[in-house]
Amino acid sequence: MEKISVCLRIRPLNQKEINDNEIVAWDANDSKIQLNKICLKELIGQKKVVNSLIYEFNNCYGQQADNYYLFSTSVKQVIMQSLDGINGTVIMYGQTGSGKTFTMLGKRNQEMLYQNNNNNIQQLIKDSFANNQYNDVGILIYSMMELFKQINIDEKRQFEIKCSYYEIYNEFIYDLLREENELSEPLIFGTDYRKEFVIKNIKEFNVTSIEDVISCISKGEKNRHYAETILNHQSSRSHTIFKVLISAYSNESEEEENFTFSTEACINFIDLAGSEKISSSPISDDNNRNSNRKDRNKESSAINKSLFFLTRVIALKTQKVPPQHIPYRNSTLTKLLKSSLIGNFKTLILLSINPGLSQYDQTQSTLRFGLSAKLVESKVEQNVNFDASYSNNQQKLNQLIQKNKQNEKIISDQQKIIDSLKQQLQSLNCSEILTNIKQTELQLVSKPSVSQFNETDVSLLEKTQELNTQLQQEIEKNVLLEKNCTELHKRLQKSNEQILTYFNSHKEMEQQIKELKVQNEKYEKLSQNALNRLSCYEGQPNFKKFSLEELQNLEHQIQQCLQDIKIEKQRRNSFQQLNIDAMPLFTQPTETLRSDRSSASQDFRRIEEEDSIPKSYKKTPKKEGKQIQPKKQQQSYFKATSNRLSTLSNNENKSPLLKKPNLRDAKNFVKKIQDDKNQKPKKIQQDEHRSRSNESHQQQESQQPEQHKLKSDIQSLADRLYSLSEKFQLNRDSRVSQSRKSTNMNRTDIIYETESELLGESRTTIHKSNRSAMK
Ligand SMILES: Nc1ncnc2c1ncn2[C@@H]1O[C@H](COP(=O)(O)OP(=O)(O)OP(=O)(O)O)[C@@H](O)[C@H]1O
Incomplete structure (x- = not known):
């Protein structure tokens, strides 16, 4: 069992907060965060706290920490483990405007995404590294970059990466990668063979580069529900989940059978919607996109409800004696996070907090959530998928066989042409040309594929030949096995005959034993009678207890x-x-x-x-x-x-x-x-x-x-x-x-x-x- 990792990040005050003379209340250092002295005094004065408050987490990041540092010190570990088949979940949790999306997607990427301009993402990343602007992109981009880097380094394995992107909005799940006309259809939950919740019919895209990932994100972000709150002009009104499926196939023979094994892992990057009091989230008047107050209230209550149930589930799980039933079904979010909280997932929760003293209560609630969450334990195991690797190999083999057939057809066609040419030449009686053709034919026979096919075909032919030799070996093995089988069958027959004779003799012996038992019973009765008689004599005054020798003598006399x-x-x-x-x-x-x-x-x-x-x-x-x-x-x-x-x-x-x-x-x-x-x-x-x-x-x-x-x-x-x-x-x-x-x-x-x-x-x-x- 492994405990959930919980890290914390304090964002710097934004311009508006500076203008409003907001006071920074928290200091973060390594793994600790505490109220600074000025704020502590003030809060004691307000009777909100009594003593100095210090909270401890796996990592605490101050205002100076950037996204890349946060990735390399906390998130990278999850990514590296996913390459070995260990599932991972990275959850951003915090009040609205505390910097969750900033951490997940990065400052500039965030801006570009909102502007729907992601064409220069590679350049952007390059620039950010060159200019030490490590907040330009977020931990999601850094993670995917790291993933591709590792995949490219790995020569022993082949990887397949798939992405999906969806959101939970007002308790419904929407696939963010669908076409516009399908977006309004919410997805439904199903259960897998382990009775875990899985989303049905979700679209998955194969990605082979960071650009593919960015295009997926930007497509999803376009479809995402945004609204404006007083704290955040571009506030997320839904929980978003960016899911990455990593399948690794190893061609290295682990055992004699040249068995190809594979691992499967998924990483969920979850950006939760910010929690805030509904009363304290007035909608700005100049909101052109969605100004319906009712809708905002509904969104907020759905967000708060799901976050409340998440907190409650974590609290129940961390009780000394956890209850048998934990209400994961109460909200869509808890259903979705169930496997991350209890199942086979390495989970990292990143708390983001607003540094302002005015947000003390909200921060306090985030910290309390973090304290409970770090007590949750989950069982982390490697997902080795032998079946998948096998079926994958089977598929490849079928493809090669198909190709081989095509090649054979081409060869036979060529042969026909050569034959017809031969006949024509013979009719012309041109011996010189005939010898040339023969030579060419010999060349063709010795290297038919090289002359006829392109590079890919050659490699395919080679593979086919390889497969044929393997097949031959398999056939030989089979013949041997058959021989062994017939021998074993003969032995089995002999054994059966022996068993039959033993069985018969056993029956006879049983009969004899029965008879002997009857005799024995008779003798027992007789001896009992004799003993009874002896016991009659025992009471008599002249009765003597005989020794064995005496008894033998007596027996002789009696006879x-x-x-x-x-x-x-x-x-x-x-x-x-x-x-x-x-x-x-x-x-x-x-x-x-x-x-x-x-x-x-x-x-x-x-x-x-x-x-x-x-x-x-x-x-x-x-x-x-x-x-x-x-x-x-x-x-x-x-x-x-x-x-x-x-x-x-x-x-x-x-x-x-x-x-x-x-x-x-x-x-x-x-x-x-x-x-x-x-x-x-x-x-x-x-x-x-x-x-x-x-x-x-x-x-x-x-x-x-x-x-x-x-x-x-x-x-x-x-x-x-x-x-x-x-x-x-x-x-x-x-x-x-x-x-x-x-x-x-x-x-x-x-x-x-x-x-x-x-x-x-x-x-x-x-x-x-x-x-x-x-x-
Ligand atoms: N570490 C940081 N450094 C500089 N600016 C930051 C940082 N974190 C957040 N910000 C800024 O704060 C604002 C709010 O951040 P962000 O949108 O990420 O918040 P959020 O937690 O995602 O809010 P919501 O839950 O409402 O979506 C943004 O303008 C963002 O650029």
């Missing part, structure tokens, strides 16, 4: 147990199958087998009563007074039993009991024997013994060694059965506790499984024992 359980299950299943097979045989035993079994049990009971069953097995205590059977009887019983057992043994294939005994049957068998023994009266038992012993007495005697063997076998069978029963109990308990530790199986299941397994073992043992006993 072993599971293996055992699996084997046991298999056994149980096979056993169950056997049971199922044997069930019909157990449930429907033959009559023979029943009777045999009952008699065999009776025999067994009798033998037991003798003393064959060991004490440890007899859980029921022996009854007192029990009589021992006589030995003969025993022998007979044993014999009978032996016979029956042998019968049973013979019937082994038919008897499922003998074939596949089980512990339960064996137990029942023993229990029944005991029960029978307990229930039957002794007498009957004795009778039975007696009768049986009588029957088998003789047999016993002969078979005594066999009986003893059988007896011992039965004894061992009983012992084995008892030990198995105990072992069964022990094993069952231990297995149950082990399984409970390792698995969470139902206790009854475990017991059942263990029992089944043990029963299987026992049964096999009993079966073996029985079979051996039978033998």
Whole structure:
């Protein structure tokens, strides 16, 4: 952001003011202006001021300063920046008759313009420099002179300068460079792409010299509205704007592509109408041009209004917290100055003041305006217009191509003439002339343009050739680019294929991940259950927290147990199958087998009563007074039993009991024997013994060694059965506790499984024992 520059100029007293004994109130020095002591005293006396007043601006110019000095120290900077594409605005502000137009256009130029005589402007400028009359022309002329000087020096760039000149009169815009019949049509505002106000359909003139500029100014000045005020006989009743558009094209290649870039800038020279009190601006009676008081009042109010809004806009902009909305639309002047106040413009305000003490109030208001204005900031940037330079080059190229075509046509026409001449010569058969013509033709071919065309055409041809080579290079570049493109296209296709395969594999992987997730969820649930179970055990007093090693050991043990359980299950299943097979045989035993079994049990009971069953097995205590059977009887019983057992043994294939005994049957068998023994009266038992012993007495005697063997076998069978029963109990308990530790199986299941397994073992043992006993 850059602050607006504000400078001040005090003009000398004019003849009339000297005659009226006007007092010079202000002294200017460098950048300061202050009331002189005499006037300060007087104003203090009038109670208009209390203290000494000092104002500070960028530059303050006293009565001796001329226009050229003012230009070179303040305005030149704006002009120089405009050559680099920075916009500029120079505004003249001050009360009427304070010297605004004098500063802008110069004394003599002003006079000449009013006299409509600008023919000798170059001479005038020369004279002014020769005679050190630097007020003869104003800052506008000096600026334009400087501009052309710089353009001529610059060899690297080409410039295009355009001028327009317009005024704001009674809030309407009039183009001062239009023809007389169009002058009354006011121009209207539009907005550009940056939403800045621009004037539509304004005429722009190309200027290439200071004379062109002067002719524009003089044409505009002719059309300008002037009136006479009491302070200024030739007072401006409108705000005038002289706009200069500077376009610079650089042919220097900034980059490889030989790119031509351009800058665009505009400078507005604004001469504001003077502010004055309407009451204090009587119109002189001898005003022949425009004596209508109403019109003067209207003009003055329009001027004052626009200046008031300008002051207000500046005041709002310089507030500590500027409001969001600044009323630029309130007047045509503020609309026009909007971009100069906020936009991309380097702005210089030149305050011009009347030195007279009598004009103190007006001067004071100008100074206050200057103080506010110098606080305004605007964003200044270079306007580089690449598009414009490009389109300009394009235009030039098109022109050259067009010229080239024309040249080609000329060449082909010439060729036709030569051909016809050749034919004519051949018909004449003039060999010498023919050779001459051939030579001439060769010359023409080698230098066709030089001989045929003038200087401009030659340069055009050269340029065309240059362009053709460039074109050729471009074509070569294009071919290369095309090659690259096809290669890239192939690569792209390959990449696409790869992407497709990756995509498919990605899909598969996603599916796998999904499945794994489901599995993971299952495992998580299981582990959660395990943790829950673990947490149940945690509360128990004997619960121990295991180390990793211990846990691994436990896991190993659990796996072993599971293996055992699996084997046991298999056994149980096979056993169950056997049971199922044997069930019909157990449930429907033959009559023979029943009777045999009952008699065999009776025999067994009798033998037991003798003393064959060991004490440890007899859980029921022996009854007192029990009589021992006589030995003969025993022998007979044993014999009978032996016979029956042998019968049973013979019937082994038919008897499922003998074939596949089980512990339960064996137990029942023993229990029944005991029960029978307990229930039957002794007498009957004795009778039975007696009768049986009588029957088998003789047999016993002969078979005594066999009986003893059988007896011992039965004894061992009983012992084995008892030990198995105990072992069964022990094993069952231990297995149950082990399984409970390792698995969470139902206790009854475990017991059942263990029992089944043990029963299987026992049964096999009993079966073996029985079979051996039978033998
Ligand atoms: N620096 C100066 N040296 C000598 N004469 C000056 C100077 N400035 C202004 N004058 C003279 O003062 C008179 C008024 O000046 P000018 O017309 O430039 O005032 P202005 O501010 O443009 O007034 P208005 O706003 O009414 O147009 C002119 O006759 C001019 O020659």
